[in-house]
Amino acid sequence: MRAAWVLPLLVLVTLASIAVLYVRGDLNPILCDGPCAPQFVTPPVGLGTPSPDPDPVAAVGSGPVDATALAAAVAGASASDALGGRTSVVALDARDGTPLVADARGTHVPASTTKLLTAVAVLDQWGPDATFTTSVVRDGDRLVLVGGGDPYLTATRTKGSSVERADLATLAAATAKQVGRTPVTLGYDVSLFSGPAVSPAWEEGYVGGVVAPVSPLWIDRGRVGAGRSTDPAGDAARRFAELLRSRGVPVNGTPTQVEAAGTPVASVRSARLARIVEAFLADSDNEVAEVLLRQAALKAGEPGSFAGGAKVVAQVLGDAGVSTDGLVLNDGSGLSRKNRIAAATLAEAMVEVSAAPRLGAVLTGLPVGGFSGTLENRYDRAGRARGLVRAKTGTLTGVHSLAGIVTLPGARPVAFAVMADDTEGINPLVTQAALDAVATAMAGCACGG
Incomplete structure (x- = not known):
C-alpha cells in the first residue's frame, strides 16, 4: 500500500522542484546550453509582466523620485575604499532625466560601457530592422x-x-x-x-x-x-x-x-540589427562592437573607420541632447585605455534609450542582475536587487564601471552610471562587489514621491 502513494509523491516533489528552479532561472544554463539569449530567458522576480493597470502613470510610479533620499541611500556604498581613489556616481530619473545623484569626478576610462554608446549610434543610424x-x-x-x-x-x-x-x-x-x-x-x-x-x-x-x-x-x-x-x-x-x-x-x-x-x-x-545589438551587449563582444561602430559611420556618410565611428557617436549623442563633455573615443569596444567618458554621458544616454523605441534593443540586450549575460553571476539570487538591475559592465585592470537602469520600489526606473578607474592593487572581485552594492542600494531605496 505504501508503494502506491510513494511514487506519485516523488513525482510531485520532483515537478515542484523543477518549477522552483525554472522560476528562479537556475535551469537556464541547461535549457540554453549556456547563458540564455535575452529572448529566451525566464523573467526573474521583479521583471515579470505586470498586471493590467488602468492608470499607466501609476504603473511606473505616480510621483517623483526623492533625490535626497536616493543620494543618502547610496552615500555609504559609493564611499567604499574598494572603489579606489576616483569614483563617479550619477543617477537620473529615466522618465524625464531629472538629476537625482551627481557625485562626479570628470571623465573616466570606461572599459566596455563604451559599447552602450556604440549600440545607441548604430541603432540610431540604421534602425532595428536593418540587415547586412x-x-x-x-x-x-x-x-x-x-x-x-x-x-x-x-x-x-x-x-x-x-x-x-x-x-x-x-x-x-x-x-x-x-x-x-x-x-x-x-x-x-x-x-x-x-x-x-x-x-x-x-x-x-x-x-x-x-x-x-x-x-x-x-x-x-x-x-x-x-x-x-x-x-x-x-x-x-x-x-x-x-x-x-x-x-x-x-x-x-x-x-x-x-x-x-x-x-x-x-x-x-x-x-536584424536589433538581435545583433542584444547579443553583443549581453556577451560584451569586442569584435562585434568594432564592426557596428563602422556600420554607424558608413550610414552617416563617414569613413568606416575608428575615427569615422567616433565622430558619428559624438554626433548622435549631441543631437539627442546627451552631454559629450570630455568624450574621447578610440574604438567602439572600450578596449582602449585612452577612451574617456563621463558618468553623466552614460546615464543621459540611458535616459534617451528609455524614451526612444528605435533604441529599444539596448534595453532588452542589457544583462539582468543575478540572471543573464555578464551579470548572471552577480547579485544574490535571493537579494533585493535580483532582476531589478539591467546594466552594461566594464572591466579592465584597475577599471570597473556599470551603467544601465535600476528599478526602484514602485517600479520607478532610474538611469545610472558608476565608474571607478583607480583600483589597481585592489582585488577586482572586491571592487566588483562594491560596484554592485551601489546599484543594490538604489534598488532598495524607498525613494518614492
Whole structure:
C-alpha cells in the first residue's frame, strides 16, 4: 500500500522542484546550453509582466523620485575604499532625466560601457530592422566574396541561433547552383571598411589574444580555437573556397584580396540589427562592437573607420541632447585605455534609450542582475536587487564601471552610471562587489514621491 502513494509523491516533489528552479532561472544554463539569449530567458522576480493597470502613470510610479533620499541611500556604498581613489556616481530619473545623484569626478576610462554608446549610434543610424549582406559577384572566370559587415557571419549554419543567421556554406551552395562546374579563381573584397584594422590605442598583445583585426568579412567573429585570427578575411575566403570545392566548383589557386566588380551571383543576409545589438551587449563582444561602430559611420556618410565611428557617436549623442563633455573615443569596444567618458554621458544616454523605441534593443540586450549575460553571476539570487538591475559592465585592470537602469520600489526606473578607474592593487572581485552594492542600494531605496 505504501508503494502506491510513494511514487506519485516523488513525482510531485520532483515537478515542484523543477518549477522552483525554472522560476528562479537556475535551469537556464541547461535549457540554453549556456547563458540564455535575452529572448529566451525566464523573467526573474521583479521583471515579470505586470498586471493590467488602468492608470499607466501609476504603473511606473505616480510621483517623483526623492533625490535626497536616493543620494543618502547610496552615500555609504559609493564611499567604499574598494572603489579606489576616483569614483563617479550619477543617477537620473529615466522618465524625464531629472538629476537625482551627481557625485562626479570628470571623465573616466570606461572599459566596455563604451559599447552602450556604440549600440545607441548604430541603432540610431540604421534602425532595428536593418540587415547586412554578404555577397558573391562574378567577373568572367573570377568570383569575388564581398564582405558586407555582418559581424555574426559563420562558416556553417548554426541551429537555433537568432543572431547567427548567415553562413558561408549556404552562400557556397547558392553560388554553386549559378556557376556549375566551371573552373574559377576566388578573390575577396574588404573595401567596405577603411583606416587601420587595429587601433593604435590598443595595448600590445591584444590582437590575436582578445580581439581580431576589424574586418567587414570574417567567420565566427574571427575566433580560432581559444584565440583570434590575425587574418580573418583571408581565413573566411579560404574556407569559402573549400566549401565551393565541396560543391563541385573547381577553385584554382589561393584567394586574393581584390575590389569587387561584376555581376551579382548570390547573397546571404544577417539577423536584424536589433538581435545583433542584444547579443553583443549581453556577451560584451569586442569584435562585434568594432564592426557596428563602422556600420554607424558608413550610414552617416563617414569613413568606416575608428575615427569615422567616433565622430558619428559624438554626433548622435549631441543631437539627442546627451552631454559629450570630455568624450574621447578610440574604438567602439572600450578596449582602449585612452577612451574617456563621463558618468553623466552614460546615464543621459540611458535616459534617451528609455524614451526612444528605435533604441529599444539596448534595453532588452542589457544583462539582468543575478540572471543573464555578464551579470548572471552577480547579485544574490535571493537579494533585493535580483532582476531589478539591467546594466552594461566594464572591466579592465584597475577599471570597473556599470551603467544601465535600476528599478526602484514602485517600479520607478532610474538611469545610472558608476565608474571607478583607480583600483589597481585592489582585488577586482572586491571592487566588483562594491560596484554592485551601489546599484543594490538604489534598488532598495524607498525613494518614492
